[in-house]
Amino acid sequence: MEGVRVQEAEACFLPPLETRVKEPILRQPAAMLPLKEKDKPIVQKLLSAGCCARCILRFCCTRVQAAYRQPEQETLKELLAFISNPQDPAALESNGDNKSHDAAVSESTGDNNPHDAAEDPPSKRAKLEPSETTAGSEEKEEEDAAAKSRVCVVCLGILQEFCDTAQAVKIAEAVKAEKYEFDSVMCSVSLPAQLCVREHSCWLHVKKEVRDKILVLDKDDIIPLKEAFKWVVQGLVSKGLGGVAMVNKGGLEVGVEFTHEATDADCHFLASVCPDCFKPGKKKQSVFTRMAVVKALEKISEAKFLKHYPCPPTRTSSCCSLQGVQCLHVSLFIAGRYNKFSRTLPQTPWLIDGERRMESSVEELIGASVLSSFRAEGFNFSSSGREDVDVRTLGNGRPFAMELLNPHRSRLSRAEMKQLQETINESSDKIRVRDLQIVSRDAMSRMKEGEEEKTKSYTALVWTRKPIQSDDIIFIDDIKELTLDQKTPLRVLHRRALAVRQRVVHSMSARFLDQHHFHLELKTQAGTYIKEFVHGDFGRTKPNLCELLQTDTDILELDVESVDVDWPPAIPE
Amino acid sequence: MDDTEQRDPEDIAPSVIERYYTRWYRADMKGKPCEDHCVLQHSNRICVVTLAETHPILQNGRTITSINYQISDGCSRLKNKVSGKSKRGGQFLTDFAPLCRITCSDETEYTIYSCIRGRLLEVNESILKTPKLLLEKPATEGYIAVILPKFDESKSITENLLSREDFEESSPNGLLANRSPPDGARCSRPVPSPSCCGCVYLPSVPTRLDKKRNCGCHPGKVTFTCGDS
Numbered sequence: 001m002e003g004v005r006v007q008e009a010e011a012c013f014l015p016p017l018e019t020r021v022k023e024p025i026l027r028q029p030a031a032m033l034p035l036k037e038k039d040k041p042i043v044q045k046l047l048s049a050g051c052c053a054r055c056i057l058r059f060c061c062t063r064v065q066a067a068y069r070q071p072e073q074e075t076l077k078e079l080l081a082f083i084s085n086p087q088d089p090a091a092l093e094s095n096g097d098n099k100s101h102d103a104a105v106s107e108s109t110g111d112n113n114p115h116d117a118a119e120d121p122p123s124k125r126a127k128l129e130p131s132e133t134t135a136g137s138e139e140k141e142e143e144d145a146a147a148k149s150r151v152c153v154v155c156l157g158i159l160q161e162f163c164d165t166a167q168a169v170k171i172a173e174a175v176k177a178e179k180y181e182f183d184s185v186m187c188s189v190s191l192p193a194q195l196c197v198r199e200h201s202c203w204l205h206v207k208k209e210v211r212d213k214i215l216v217l218d219k220d221d222i223i224p225l226k227e228a229f230k231w232v233v234q235g236l237v238s239k240g241l242g243g244v245a246m247v248n249k250g251g252l253e254v255g256v257e258f259t260h261e262a263t264d265a266d267c268h269f270l271a272s273v274c275p276d277c278f279k280p281g282k283k284k285q286s287v288f289t290r291m292a293v294v295k296a297l298e299k300i301s302e303a304k305f306l307k308h309y310p311c312p313p314t315r316t317s318s319c320c321s322l323q324g325v326q327c328l329h330v331s332l333f334i335a336g337r338y339n340k341f342s343r344t345l346p347q348t349p350w351l352i353d354g355e356r357r358m359e360s361s362v363e364e365l366i367g368a369s370v371l372s373s374f375r376a377e378g379f380n381f382s383s384s385g386r387e388d389v390d391v392r393t394l395g396n397g398r399p400f401a402m403e404l405l406n407p408h409r410s411r412l413s414r415a416e417m418k419q420l421q422e423t424i425n426e427s428s429d430k431i432r433v434r435d436l437q438i439v440s441r442d443a444m445s446r447m448k449e450g451e452e453e454k455t456k457s458y459t460a461l462v463w464t465r466k467p468i469q470s471d472d473i474i475f476i477d478d479i480k481e482l483t484l485d486q487k488t489p490l491r492v493l494h495r496r497a498l499a500v501r502q503r504v505v506h507s508m509s510a511r512f513l514d515q516h517h518f519h520l521e522l523k524t525q526a527g528t529y530i531k532e533f534v535h536g537d538f539g540r541t542k543p544n545l546c547e548l549l550q551t552d553t554d555i556l557e558l559d560v561e562s563v564d565v566d567w568p569p570a571i572p573e
Numbered sequence: 574m575d576d577t578e579q580r581d582p583e584d585i586a587p588s589v590i591e592r593y594y595t596r597w598y599r600a601d602m603k604g605k606p607c608e609d610h611c612v613l614q615h616s617n618r619i620c621v622v623t624l625a626e627t628h629p630i631l632q633n634g635r636t637i638t639s640i641n642y643q644i645s646d647g648c649s650r651l652k653n654k655v656s657g658k659s660k661r662g663g664q665f666l667t668d669f670a671p672l673c674r675i676t677c678s679d680e681t682e683y684t685i686y687s688c689i690r691g692r693l694l695e696v697n698e699s700i701l702k703t704p705k706l707l708l709e710k711p712a713t714e715g716y717i718a719v720i721l722p723k724f725d726e727s728k729s730i731t732e733n734l735l736s737r738e739d740f741e742e743s744s745p746n747g748l749l750a751n752r753s754p755p756d757g758a759r760c761s762r763p764v765p766s767p768s769c770c771g772c773v774y775l776p777s778v779p780t781r782l783d784k785k786r787n788c789g790c791h792p793g794k795v796t797f798t799c800g801d802s
């Protein structure tokens with residue numbers, strides 16, 4: 001029995017002769033694969049089912065990365081040797097520790113023993129092929145063609161041809177074409193959803209077998225396809241990019257997307273069994289997303305699955321295809337301070353019902369030059385507080401930070417940052433930027449931390465209903481540490497909780513202008529609503545300036561004179 | 574949205590109410606002559622209910638003896654509490670929900686109604702302590718209540734109300750004609766520039782971090798965030 005199976009497997013998986021001659025095969029004894037005796041039945045079953053060598057390693061839960069990196073043909077040969085030698089004491093006994101075998105495999109791959117193709121007698125293959133097809137009928141022809149193709153029934157080629165150097169070079173070239181500046185690369189892989197279905201089917205296939213032998217193997221123990229793919233390909237891509245470091249987080253994310261023509265056909269049965277997992281989305285082309293398929297597979301009973309889907313999965317001659325390589329550089333953060341000199345300039349674009357209310361905005365005026373310098377795709381703007389559209393921000397300005405999305409440039413020198421700042425300042429007289437610098441993501445939180453405790457200084461232009469003399473407002477200068485009870489202003493009440501907040505006006509100073517106007521300078525606790533302090537907000541801020549002056553007062557202009565947050569650090573001019 | 578019109582700098586600067594609120598009226602509430610109510614709707618949809626200038630309480634130097642937010646044995650508007658940004662727990666009012674009863678020194682009692690559908694956010698406790706606020710500043714410090722209409726009803730709730738123009742036309746004896754804006758010389762400087770609540774649009778940049786939210790100021794398809802000072 002065993003012998004037959006092996007022959008079948010070999011017949012299916014040996015590549016055409018010419019391939020084997022071209023690729024020098026490393027010679028290793030089977031014992032070098034980190035497999036144990038208990039893996040044997042699994043290997044046997046998977047081989048006959050049409051699994052590729054690397055998928056078999058995955059199902060054997062091998063975490064030895066070097067075993068995946070060696071040429072697929074070599075691994076296949078070792079697997080065949082492994083199962084055909086049932087009494088190999090080395091395989092039986094000394095495989096308890098994966099680590100030692102990791103070393104063994106690495107060493108032997110390093111050896112680079114060129115293997116003469118002639119050593120593998122082609123006659124063996126020739127002999128086997130007819131034996132496989134003798135029983136074949138007309139109907140079986142198509143099936144046999146699929147069987148002969150060496151496309152893995154589980155990964156549909158992902159751990160086969162897509163793991164070779166040529167593919168890695170292709171990926172690296174695609175990255176290079178985007179002209180990024182980067183220090184490290186992170187790989188991400190997107191796979192067609194039916195691979196999950198196939199993996200599930202294959203898992204049920206081996207599970208059946210191993211359960212009889214009381215071997216412990218859980219679906220979660222299987223090495224994820226993505227992980228195995230990365231083990232093989234990341235190093236090759238890194239080499240193609242001049243040896244850049246591969247990381248798990250940050251740097252340049254290289255997204256490799258694979259698709260398969262038969263995804264919908266392969267997954268279709270799931271939709272009829274678990275219709276609620278596949279609600280049609282608005283923009284999605286197919287309901288068979290990976291997420292939905294995984295969810296459905298968790299829900300579906302084993303019996304139901306087996307009723308609707310072949311186990312092991314059917315063979316196919318069609319491979320996945322590389323849909324594209326998408327690069328995304330991790331965000332970069334810059335910070336600085338801005339002045340706003342206009343009363344018709346909002347901080348961020350102001351649109352109502354899709355229509356622009358104001359021509360530009362602070363963030364756009366700053367953003368335009370920043371985007372082109374960093375060749376970024378977009379940005380998120382944040383700042384320490386925010387002024388209303390009609391409020392100017394003077395003095396040293398308001399701290400701000402920008403997250404630059406997918407920047408193609410990431411290393412601007414101090415001089416280049418200074419140049420960028422000058423470019424921004426020359427582009428508009430409505431704003432001015434200083435202290436522009438690259439910061440870390442963490443440092444950004446310093447800006448928000450400072451917000452609440454700090455003081456802010458303002459100048460307001462105040463109107464009074466009753467005519468005033470300069471003497472009438474002198475008393476204002478003597479008011480110190482005035483505590484206000486501010487109900488959430490009506491103008492923001494729709495989006496903030498209703499509460500009474502105590503805020504302190506540390507000091508004030510009044511400068512008489514004419515009998516209905518004066519300038520009021522205020523130093524207040526951050527978070528004080530100045531406009532409401534002046535007009536009273538239906539008596540909801542108390543005390544307010546109307547009460548203090550015993551007449552209606554209104555605020556006509558407001559300037560922020562300083563935002564006392566000591567971040568980002570000042571940069572000397 | 575009226576407040577965002579470009580005004581001639583020579584114009585008289587508008588007051589806070591004129592800048593940010595639209596005035597709506599309900600005349601002859603429940604068929605009672607002159608019991609006119611006013612609803613000030615902020616551009617962020619929040620409504621402040623006040624007595625209209627023509628309401629009998631405000632005529633002929635009357636005095637108020639009591640203001641009662643306890644509108645029935647089981648219901649007091651003073652017990653209204655809202656929590657969180659979503660204003661959970663606020664009493665929901667319909668057009669003719671009573672807000673309070675006001676008794677004048679001549680023993681006449683008037684009921685003030687909600688005028689619009691929405692969630693009650695607050696009532697004005699200051700007028701309980703100082704009833705004359707209601708007489709002296711009916712449109713501002715003497716307000717009756719603050720109501721938040723539902724987001725999708727923010728425009729329809731005023732459909733049954735009169736605009737200021739319509740109200741003035743309908744009002745007998747041109748009562749309002751005598752109530753021209755306060756004559757104290759208003760500013761002839763450039764008018765404070767348009768801003769509702771300082772709402773601004775968030776750019777739709779492709780990012781996973783970008784969380785858009787709708788501030789609710791502007792019923793429409795756009796997402797906004799708001800200014801703070």
Ligand SMILES: [Zn+2]
Nearest residue numbers: 052055152155
């Ligand atoms: Zn495979």
